[in-house]
Every structure is written in C-alpha cells, then in structure tokens.
Amino acid sequence: MPTYRPGPVSLILAALVALFLLLPLLAVIPVSLTPSRMLAMPSGELSLRHYRALIEDPRWINSILLSIRIGIVSSAFSTVLALCFSLGVWMFQPRFTAALVGFVLLPMVVPPVVSAITLYFLLTSISGFSSFFGYDTWLGVAMAHAVMTVPFATVLILVSLSQLDRRIDLAARGLGATVWERATRIIMPNIKFGIVTAALLSFVLSWEEIGVTLFITSVNAITLPRLMWMGLRDNIDPAIAALSVILIVITVLVLVARSVVVRLRAAQ
Amino acid sequence: MRAHLSDRIGAALLMAPLLLFLVLAYAWPFLGVVKWSFTLPTPGLGQYNALLTDQLVQSVFIRTLRIAAIVTIVSVAAAYAITVVWVRGTPVQRVVAEFCILVPFWISVLTRAFGWVALLSNRGLINTWLQAVGFISEPLALVRNEFGVIVGMTHFLIPFAVFPLASSMRSLDDRVLLAARGLGSSRMRTFWSVFVPMTRSGIIGSALIVFVFSLGFFVTPAILGGGRSVMIAELIYLRIFQSPDWGLGAAISVVLVLFVGALMALLFRYIRPKQLV
Numbered sequence: 256m257p258t259y260r261p262g263p264v265s266l267i268l269a270a271l272v273a274l275f276l277l278l279p280l281l282a283v284i285p286v287s288l289t290p291s292r293m294l295a296m297p298s299g300e301l302s303l304r305h306y307r308a309l310i311e312d313p314r315w316i317n318s319i320l321l322s323i324r325i326g327i328v329s330s331a332f333s334t335v336l337a338l339c340f341s342l343g344v345w346m347f348q349p350r351f352t353a354a355l356v357g358f359v360l361l362p363m364v365v366p367p368v369v370s371a372i373t374l375y376f377l378l379t380s381i382s383g384f385s386s387f388f389g390y391d392t393w394l395g396v397a398m399a400h401a402v403m404t405v406p407f408a409t410v411l412i413l414v415s416l417s418q419l420d421r422r423i424d425l426a427a428r429g430l431g432a433t434v435w436e437r438a439t440r441i442i443m444p445n446i447k448f449g450i451v452t453a454a455l456l457s458f459v460l461s462w463e464e465i466g467v468t469l470f471i472t473s474v475n476a477i478t479l480p481r482l483m484w485m486g487l488r489d490n491i492d493p494a495i496a497a498l499s500v501i502l503i504v505i506t507v508l509v510l511v512a513r514s515v516v517v518r519l520r521a522a523q
Numbered sequence: 524m525r526a527h528l529s530d531r532i533g534a535a536l537l538m539a540p541l542l543l544f545l546v547l548a549y550a551w552p553f554l555g556v557v558k559w560s561f562t563l564p565t566p567g568l569g570q571y572n573a574l575l576t577d578q579l580v581q582s583v584f585i586r587t588l589r590i591a592a593i594v595t596i597v598s599v600a601a602a603y604a605i606t607v608v609w610v611r612g613t614p615v616q617r618v619v620a621e622f623c624i625l626v627p628f629w630i631s632v633l634t635r636a637f638g639w640v641a642l643l644s645n646r647g648l649i650n651t652w653l654q655a656v657g658f659i660s661e662p663l664a665l666v667r668n669e670f671g672v673i674v675g676m677t678h679f680l681i682p683f684a685v686f687p688l689a690s691s692m693r694s695l696d697d698r699v700l701l702a703a704r705g706l707g708s709s710r711m712r713t714f715w716s717v718f719v720p721m722t723r724s725g726i727i728g729s730a731l732i733v734f735v736f737s738l739g740f741f742v743t744p745a746i747l748g749g750g751r752s753v754m755i756a757e758l759i760y761l762r763i764f765q766s767p768d769w770g771l772g773a774a775i776s777v778v779l780v781l782f783v784g785a786l787m788a789l790l791f792r793y794i795r796p797k798q799l800v
Contacts (some may be wrong), residue, residue: 259611259697259700259701259704260611260612260613261608261616262710263771265604265607265608265610266608266616267721268604269604269605269607269608269612269620271592271604272601272602272604272605272623272681273605273619273620273623274587275601275678276605276623276624276626276627276636276681276682277623277626277627278638278642278679279635279637279638279639279641279642279678280626280627280630280634280635280638282639282641282642282647282648283634283637283638284642285648286641290566291764293627294644294646294647294648295651296646296648296651297647330750336541337541339537339538339540339541339564340537340538340541340542341542342531342537343534343535343536343537344534344538345537346533346537347530347531347533347534347537349531349534349535349538349633351774355538355542358542358550359541359542359545359550361545362545362549364783365780365783366735366738366739366744366756366779366780367739367741367756368741368755368759368760368776368779369553369740369759369776369779369780370549370758372556372603372759372763372772372773372776373549373552374548374549374552374558374647375557375558375763376552376553376555376559377548377549377552377555379553380555380694383671386612388629397601398548400545402544402548402549403544405541405544405545409541419595433663434533459629463631463632464743465631465632465633466741466742466756468764469760471739472761480631480633483633483634483637484633485638487633487636487640487746488745488746491644491733495637496637496641499634499637501628501636502634503547503629503630503770506626506629506630507626509629510622510626510629510663511627511746513738514618514621517537
C-alpha cells in the first residue's frame with residue numbers, strides 16, 4: 256500500500272525548522288575558536304586557548320568532578336528508591352496505586368522554580384542542624400537532584416515492568432519462590448535494560464540540572480552548570496563556548512552510536 | 524524468607540522508602556513554603572493582597588502569559604512542520620528529522636541559551652555578518668529583550684511539542700488520506716481538511732505542554748532577557764535572593780502551582796496518560 260508522503264512545501268518548512276534547531280548549536284563552534292578574551296567571532300586567526308583553559312583552570316576541573324560525584328550519588332539513590340517502589344506497585348498492585356504514582360510524579364510536573372523554592376526551604380531548614388548536609392553542600396545538592404530525577408526513573412522502570420509477562424512471575428510464585436527471589440531472580444533480570452536506562456537518565460538530568468541548583472548553592476557546591484551560569488551572567492567567558500562544543504560533540508556521538516546499535520539490532 | 528508476610532506488608536515495605544523520602548523532602552517543605560506565604564513578613568493574607576495590587580508583579584504576570592502564548596503558537600506550528608517529515612517522510616528524511624529533534628533535546632538548556640547569545644548578541648554571528656555585508660551600521664538589539672527570550676524558549680520547547688504530535692500522526696489511518704486524494708482533493712486541501720483535523724488531540728496536548736512549561740521557565744528568560752524581560756520564575760528568584768521578600772516569592776509560587784494544576788487537569792482530559800501499571 257502506498258504511504259502518504261509530505262510534499263515539497265512541507266519539506267521546505269521542515270528544513271527551515273531543522274535549521275533553526277541546529278543553528279545555535281553550530282554557532283558556538285566559531286566562538287570557541289576566537290583568540291579574544293571576550294565573546295566575539297574570530298577575525299582571521301583561530302586559537303585553542305579556551306579549550307586549554309578548561310584543562311588548566313582548576314575551577315572547571317573541580318566543578319566537573321563535583322558534578323560527576325553528585326550525579327553518581329543522586330542517580331544511585333533515586334534509581335534504588337524508584338526500583339523498590341515500582342516493584343511494590345507491580346508485584347502487589349496495592350489499592351490507591353494511581354494516587355501513589357501521581358504523588359511520586361509531582362516533582363516532574365510542578366514548575367521547576369516551585370520545586371526550587373521548596374528544596375531551598377528544605378535545605379536551609381536542615382542547615383540549622385548540620386553543616387555538612389544542607390544548603391550549599393554537595394550532599395544537599397545530591398539529595399535535591401534525587402527528588403527531581405526520581406519521577407523520571409520511576410516512569411522508566413514502570414514502563415519496562417508493564418512490558419513484562421506476568422505469567423513468569425506467577426510461575427515462580429507457584430513454584431514457591433519468596434518475594435525476595437521473585438524480585439531479584441525473576442523480575443529484575445528481565446527489566447535490567449529499564450533499570451540501567453533509569454540510572455543513566457537520572458545521572459544526565461543531575462549533570463545538567465541548573466534551575467534547582469541555583470537556589471540551593473552559593474559558593475561551595477559549584478556544579479558545572481552553576482559555573483557555566485556564573486560565566487554567562489557577567490562577562491561572557493568564551494571557555495563556555497569550548498565546553499559547549501565538547502558537550503555537543505559527546506551528545507551527537509552518543510545519539511549516533513545509539514541509532515547504529517538500534518539499526519544493527521533491527522537488521523539481525 | 525518473606526513469603527509468609529502478607530502482600531500488604533510486602534508492598535508497604537517496598538514502596539515506603541520512596542514515599543517517605545518524598546513526603547519529607549518535597550511535600551513537607553512545600554507546606555513550609557505555603558506557610559511562608561501566609562506568615563512572612565507578617566501573618567495574614569497581606570502577600571496575596573499585594574499580588575492583586577502590586578504593579579510590578581502584575582506586569583510580570585501579564586508579560587509571562589503573553590510570552591507563553593506567543594511561544595506556544597510558534598513552537599507548536601514549527602514542531603508540526605518537522606513532525607510531519609519525521610513521521611511520514613522517506614527513511615532518509617526521517618533519520619535527518621530525528622537527528623535535528625533529538626540532538627537539541629538532549630543538550631542542556633544552558634548550552635542552548637548560550638548558543639543563542641553567540642548568535643544574537645551585539646558581537647554575535649548575526650550582527651557581525653550583517654555589519655560585514657553592510658546591511659546595518661549599528662548592531663541590532665536581538666537579545667536582552669523579549670525577542671531573545673521568545674526565540675530561546677521556542678528553541679527549547681519545540682522538541683517537547685514534537686512528541687504528542689508524533690504520536691497522533693502515527694496513529695492516523697493512511698487510507699483516509701489516500702481516499703481524499705483519490706476523490707480529487709488537492710494536496711493542500713487534504714492536509715488542511717483531513718490531516719490536520721485528525722491530529723487535533725496531538726495539537727491540543729502539545730500546546731498545553733508547551734504553555735505549562737513556558738509559565739515556569741527560568742534559565743532561558745534570565746539569560747536571554749538580561750534582566751529586562753523578567754518572567755514569573757525569575758521574579759520568584761529575585762524575591763528570594765535579591766530583595767529578600769520571601770513571603771511574596773512564596774505567594775507567587777503558590778499561585779503558579781494552582782494555575783499550572785488547573786491547566787494540567789485540562790491536559791489530562793485530552794491526553795490519556797498511558798496506563799503505566
């Protein structure tokens with residue numbers, strides 16, 4: 256059966272939108288190569304000084320390491336909590352499931368700025384008791400990020416559970432498996448792709464989180480996006496352009512690799 | 524070893540940690556923010572009264588609604604154009620469209636806002652080029668104003684507008700379109716009178732998502748607006764950190780949540796969330 260394809264007008268409009276979407280990503284490339292200390296187009300000569308600054312300036316290195324640490328801790332925490340919760344929902348199908356899942360998804364749908372002021376309230380309250388866990392500490396940021404990423408992790412794990420055949424769990428149960436055995440030896444091996452995806456997405460979301468982070472850090476817990484923000488607000492630092500180019504290249508490589516893997520799998 | 528425990532206890536044990544975490548780290552502090560809105564600086568409804576009378580707050584609300592409306596219309600229209608090709612194009616067209624949608628989607632909001640600064644600022648790509656060619660002598664003011672905010676937000680939100688549109692276009696029956704063509708309808712007419720009406724639910728869903736997102740947007744307006752085009756979210760930030768008036772910041776947050784909640788209720792009437800469990 257023939258399919259209904261877009262005509263020339265559609266293609267031209269779509270190409271314009273595609274150009275609009277890619278333009279700002281391409282624009283950072285020439286800026287990152289400027290020899291000037293300020294944001295400008297390079298005129299004539301090109302320079303890699305802003306890439307070198309990323310390696311040599313300890314502020315960038317420190318914030319990258321901090322972001323990685325916060326990402327790993329918050330992603331592990333939110334994935335474990337989301338996994339337990341989703342297993343409970345799937346295995347026992349308790350009453351009020353819809354309301355409970357709705358509650359867990361709240362940080363995803365509430366405007367980020369409201370979550371930010373909420374977490375600011377939380378961490379400043381904690382700061383009254385503890386100096387290493389609260390406002391402007393890396394553990395406080397990791398916890399706040401876990402609040403923000405846990406709905407996404409939960410959705411991903413629930414989706415992969417919804418594709419699981421209940422009969423294999425019923426068989427295990429009929430054969431006398433305990434709840435623990437069913438969870439760890441029957442269910443989890445079958446949704447491991449979903450669990451890994453949830454952990455990766457949580458990490459990425461924490462890695463680039465800025466809206467909440469701005470409210471809960473000031474001088475100590477400077478994550479990478481927070482440092483970029485500082486460089487963007489005042490005198491724009493072209494090192495941000497160099498960093499942006501690196502992040503864009505990584506994103507493109509990951510997406511291309513992913514689509515190659517998907518295509519190879521489909522071809523098999 | 525836990526087989527003897529009843530299902531209810533098992534479920535409670537598994538679900539409790541996350542629920543407890545979110546009650547303590549999210550629900551409780553949110554109630555704290557609500558309390559701020561009624562108690563700071565003095566107990567009472569003073570802050571809500573201020574929302575109704577304060578000129579600045581009102582102008583920020585109106586600006587936010589205006590920007591959100593413009594961004595919604597432009598993003599949905601642009602997303603529609605690229606989604607048509609992503610869903611219905613030839614295999615090569617689909618790959619290209621998918622690349623153009625997903626790459627920006629995965630790149631952080633800061634990098635994307637910075638890309639627009641690099642394009643639109645006085646010494647950015649566009650002004651440098653226009654001056655070099657001789658079209659203009661003074662750089663155009665493309666950023667640090669509402670125009671820059673709208674451009675940056677539209678760019679951020681197009682990929683989000685694509686997904687509901689794509690699902691409504693995928694589920695559409697090709698035979699209806701072919702029938703319309705077979706009965707002598709032109710391409711244009713088939714598109715406007717058959718294709719578009721059949722994707723209505725996708726259009727409504729994507730418009731509501733974009734609108735709701737725009738209302739609470741913080742990073743892009745703060746960078747591309749340069750403090751001159753303040754939206755609600757940035758106003759909350761300023762009330763908390765620059766002119767400490769926590770009560771007013773909290774009251775604006777409460778109103779924003781209520782407004783977004785009402786819109787979400789509307790959204791769920793049109794897009795049935797996939798039954799997850």
